[in-house]
Amino acid sequence: MKLKTVLLSTGAALAIAPAAIAQEMADSMTLVSWGGAYQASQVNAYASPYQAMHPDVEITWDESSPEAVAKLRAQNEAGNIAWDLVDVVAADAMRLCDEGLAMEVDHDEILAPAPDGTPASDDFGDLIVSDCYIPQIVYSTTLAYRNDVEDWTGTPDTVCALFDTENFPGTRTLERRPINNLEWALYCDGVAKEDIYDVLETEEGQDRAFAKLDTIKDQTIWWSAAAEPPQLLADGEAVLGSSYNGRWFSAIEEQDQPISMLWDMQVFDLDGWIIPAGLPEDRLARVKDFVYFATDTQRLADQAKWISYGPARESSAPLVSTHAELGIEMGPHMPTDPENAANTLLYNYEWWADYRDDLDAKFQAWLAQ
Amino acid sequence: MTDAAADAPIPKPDAGDRARPERQEPLLAADGSPLKKSLQRSLRRQKLRAFGLVAPLLLFVLVTFIAPIADMLFRSVENQIVSETLPRTVVALEQWDPEQDELPSEDTFLAMAYDLVEAQELKIHTRLGTRLNYETTGISSLFRRTGRGVDDFGEIYLDQFEDLNPNWDEAGPWVDLVADEGWEHPAPFEPSERFAALMSETAAAYASFARAIQQGSDDNPREEEPWAPVHMALYHDLMRTDPGAIAAYEGPRAEMLREARAAVEGFESQPVREMFVAEEEDWLDPEVWATIKTFSPPYTPGYFLTSVDLKLSPDGEVVAQDEDQRIYMLLFQRTLFMSLMIMGCTILLGYPIAYLISNLPLRTANLLLILVLLPFWTSLLVRTSAWKVLLQQQGVINDTLVWIGLVADDARLTMINNQFGTIVAMTHILLPFMILPLYSVMKTIPPSYVRAAKSLGATNWTAFWRVYFPQSVPGIGAGCILVFILSIGYYITPELVGGTTGTFISNRIAFHISSSLNWGLAAALGTILLVVVLVLYWVYDRIVGIDNVSLG
């Protein structure tokens, strides 16, 4: 190591990471993420600054997050863990943690406290949904529509516009899985928000949800990658649909498409890191060093400069500033912004862990008919 | 495949000679040995050399290709996970009859407690939960939630023992009491025979605890207090052991045992079943237990049954899948239907082309053949992206139709993300596979036959239908099977242009591998598909001969 690097990294380590000094650290890491704009925001906010501090650390990105559980299982079977840090949604993190494929972590030990000294576990609060999970951002699955459709009566202002083919005719686009769609269907069929999962647990409730979806089935394109809906709306192939709020943001603000957001009944979900179980000492030390840096208050706030997802730390929220290129204020585009979060749905991980296989079979059978 | 008989100039001595009885003096080869022997030796050498040339590749294909396929076939029936994760429970359930509609015995619950506490330390209980959840919804969370509390099962005993003597909640004394003298961490834990003879349940429960923490988190039993189920075992053992036997015991920490034996009669107790129910009500549901029992054998037909919309009911019978979950037969039927449609379309489009090319002068024919081969050589993804571009609502075809005025701008045709899209794109992709075999057959039909038919007064149609067409049938057969085999296993094109109604069984297989993680089901669906293809391949080999596949 060059002297300068040593000084720089020691300086940085002394400043922020007393836990990680004097350990042998690997000088390469494989990080797994989702590709696209989201991965770019991680590169800009965490990886590049980290590499600026540690120029001899090499970072490889693997865009395998959608198949992370399957691939980690395969790596575990082979006893050959190729990944150092994996970005997954909360449900996958719980599954990986349950199966012993992710390492359990002590959040207060491996994560930086907030600038005011609040321990990490309080700063992240309820978002630590699993002992293995290090949340980064809150995102939501929500609706958006083309705002230049001529034969519409009024503008959509609730999620139930999805089912209102009279006032808002045209092709819809929804995700090709039961999660979220069934909840919205029941909600729009008059079920109170807090009863949704109780109703959905019964045979009649499921039938009711599918019956509601039946009303729009033949006007819906079912997507499997979240990048599809903005494209479909931009191309005019669809007029109303669901996707992640960050994807909509980039279509609306960055690509200037005639699309508007509809935050009503947005479904919150989390995205964050897990460390695969069974890493060798030196790689683990490097990953811990990186995670300590990449999830501190400033870094999480920085990420919001590139993508409209809310930082998972409470202490980051006030630091969220403007978009790196467009210069617009990012606060109002966060799913967590009070204005946007007036009516939200909490996604029930536990419930879906049980009913996923069952409802998925039903959903696919329903789609196929 | 005629075993290359044509180019076998060397006589086959073993075949010919055996038939003819030996009468004459044996012929001698140049070196004086009998010719017959010499020929046989040379034949053997030839065989060896030929095999030596083939062997490396054969080995290569066996390892890189056949072994993976065999491994996958195996996964479709493999089910050791249940008996490996819950060994005690599986044995205990053998006695239980699900037909009786009663819950399993207290012993079964106890076995489950021991199995589960060990499994949760090794973190394998949720994997089992996921496995069983494929069969009965809700078992996944039942295992996960119970797993969180199971190391406190028997806490009631732990508390009482601890009140009696704090050593009962210490790591060291337990090791002294149970461990074999020769045992030291990190060797796998060994209970002493003397102790196991006296208190078998406790010895087993403690050994399972010690080994689980050694293996699961690399902990030393000397530093970790045992979990509560061990105390439950201790209570059971003490209750049934005669005080005299314990008084006579001379192993380390015998005084702890004696003290506990004296007090244990006054202990408060709790049935194991109640501990389970306190955690999760669903343990009272006999269906849960019946599912475990049904799926306890190491091999299961379960995945195959699911693949054909059947299932094993909790009482072990094969019944139809719930109506709203039947999907696989539909998918197989659709795969079949679309493959047949594609096959039909390729015949309709391929036959005229092959006919035209085979009846043109060679130069023109070669030129046109290149037009057929170009798509054949073009990347599959290029062709698929082309169709995606063409068929979109805002795509070239719709634009053209709107421009001509055939279609109104607000009523553009939906040609993609449905069966139509898949059939059109795949017909295009597979058309060369129909044209080429057809052409190679038609090329060999002498035009004089048709001319003869016509000169004998047949109309054009009769001459074609009665004379030409029958001779081209082998080509149709070859092309059909080829196209059908290829289309039935297609994945990429249906995935990109098929939407929800235009997808094949392959897409579902991919889904189960990378999304739902039901690898057993993916393997079973794959096996069925493979069998269908192999049967067709066999038929093809019979009709055409696999050596005769021509590649342009």
Next chain:
Amino acid sequence: MSGPPIYATTPQRIWYYGFRVLCGVIFFFLIAPILIIIPLSFNAENFFTFTPEMLRFDPEGYSLKHYRDFFTNPDWQQALWNSVRIAPAATLLAVTLGTLAAIGLSQPHVPYRRAIMAILISPMIVPLIISAAGMYFFYSRIGLQGTYVGVVLAHAALGIPFVIITVTATLVGFDRSLTRASASLGADPVTTFFKVQMPLILPGVISGGLFAFITSFDEVVVVIFVGSANQQTLPWQMFTGLREQISPTILAVATILVAISILLLMTVELLRRRSERLRGMSPG
């Protein structure tokens, strides 16, 4: 092309021309989708259809920007590089092993020839998704999943049937007396192989190699399962692109690939003719 015979009746004429028009339409169906992406790839807009400017042949409507994107975007360049790294290695492996085996198989006395042939051809017959699934599970077990070696081995296995088929085809017409003549003139088997056999079967070997190359170069399903991000090939990148971030760069890539396939096709065609000529010249 000459017209219908002069003695043809009117219905016959109609039929004659009608049939040709029909064939023309089918050829159009076969070729047009491939050709249409070529002009579209020069689109100045991010659309997948012809813009009014393009239809007016306004130079404003055309640009090379999608090609620029392909040549400057690190993702596409990495994918290209991965394809270039994987396909030749897989081809080399398939051709070496495949040619040896094809020569072995064409010897008169091969035990279990039928069974061996069936096994060697099977990678071409088994649906790709099944091969991919099997390899995914098995290569995971032995630690090859997600490695360069794993992908090369998998692609070599997929390319082998093509090498076997093309090389055996050239060997069927191979006159065995040539090797015997060579041997009787004192050449050892190795010399005979390189001086006599090889030149004659070379066209078959090369076109088998090209098939193996295009199989690997084009393959998506297996590489998606067996590979990891470090082995992301061009077709894989296209697949992701088509499914997710649909960008017209794909059309630029597609055009380049069409050009490559035309080149390959011409090479194979020339080789085939050469082989036929050679075999036509050989006695017997």
